[in-house]
Amino acid sequence: MKTAAEIFRDHLAQTTPFPMGIEIERAEGSWLYGPNGEKYLDLISGVGVSNIGHGHPKLKEAIHQQVESHLHTMVYGEYVQSGPSRLAEKLVSLLPEQLNCCYFVNSGAEAIEGALKLAKRNTERSELVAFRGGYHGSTHGALSVSGNETKKRAYRPLLNDVRFLNFNAVNELSQITHKTAAVVVETIQGDAGVRIPDLGFLKALRARCTEVGALLILDEIQSGMGRCGTWFAFEQFGIVPDILCTAKALGGGLPIGAFISDREIMQVFTEKPMLGHITTFGGNPVCCAAAHATIEIIESENLLETVEAKGALIEELLSQAKRIVEIRRRGLYFAIDFETEEEVQKIVLGLLEQGLISFWFLSCPHSFRIAPPLNISEEEIRFACQLIVEEIKKLD
Ligand code: PLP
Secondary structure (H helix, E strand, O other): OOOOOHHHHHOOOOOOOOOOOOOOOEEEEEEEOOOOOEEEEOOHHHHOOOOOEOOOOHHHHHHHHHHHHHHOOOOOOOOOOHHHHHHHHHHOOOOOOOOOOEEEOOOOOHHHHHHHHHHHHOOOOOEEEEEOOOOOOOHHHHHOOOOOHHHHHHOOOOOOOEEEEEEOHHHHHHHOOOOEEEEEEEEOOOOOOOOOOOHHHHHHHHHHHHHOOOEEEOOOOOOOOOOOOOOOHEEEEEEOOEEEOOHHHHHHHHEEEEEEEEEEOOOOHHHHHHHHOOOOOOOOHHHHHHHHHHHHHHHHHHHHHHHHHHHHHHHHHHHHOOOOOEEEEEOEEEEEEEHHHHHHHHHHHHHHHOEEEEEEEEEEEEEEEEEEOOOOOHHHHHHHHHHHHHHHOOOO
């Protein structure tokens, strides 16, 4: 009989020739466990997903309860089911009043696809504006508005009416015009290596969109759900988008995404044309129950209030390490720059051997990525940072 590792290699599609390849049997809190007593501290939350850690008992209970009641009963949008309804009520209660209508989908890329279509129908324009360095997903539409040329080249032609501007360049915003349907932007660019824009940039972007009637789509698929210390990062920049995209940590480990706007904006999918965007599994009741429980856990454990102090502690503990060129951080969302990509690879692989999971950024490989669960303990932080500092010393 083949081992799980052999089946993984032979029968599962691979995304890289060098997957991390560690075997996971169970996960709890900030820790992942292998079948032979291996133990890993997860400093990347499964890439922005496990903001409440792994296997939270209240999350599991909510999932079990929903499984007992019912699983999928009908495609999105036909039946009244308490899971999606209660989740929508909860989500909009966290948001400004213009963001009052949720469309649930299954992933981040799908949320972006829906948002782009929504903006095109509302404005009856086709041009999309996006930013260099942005990442919005791997489907055709999401890839079209993503910046990484190496990833895109092989799939052309993509959407042809996309204009790219430099992130954080206020002087380029005049290129957003009356022809622009939507501007799509990560509030904080993630894959580009946690690039935090100036306050003035997002405010000017918001103003320009309003001036020319383009819809502003904020991608908070990675920066949202408490990662930056507020429910969504845009709250820290004094702006409100026309359409907000969320996914990843929303489901606490189950697949769900959403794009959220004003009900009037969303109305085009109902009437212009009817069935303007449809999905079978969007709003899956089990995923919605998980998302609802995730929000309640973040609330009841006051996790948002702890994010800044934990982030600052990590920054302080790591700042003693030589070789670090720059630390960029908002809350518990970190990019740590080294001179070279090779240094980051050595650190990540060395740490993995010590049982610590970290990563780099696909579009910024000389940056070391950490984004731990928001409920990581101070003890775990100190333990992790000590290992990281020692691993960095080995570069000397
Ligand atoms: N947008 C951002 C900012 C992301 O980080 C990602 C995934 O990493 C996506 C969109 C795509 O999400 P998904 O992988 O769920 O399609």
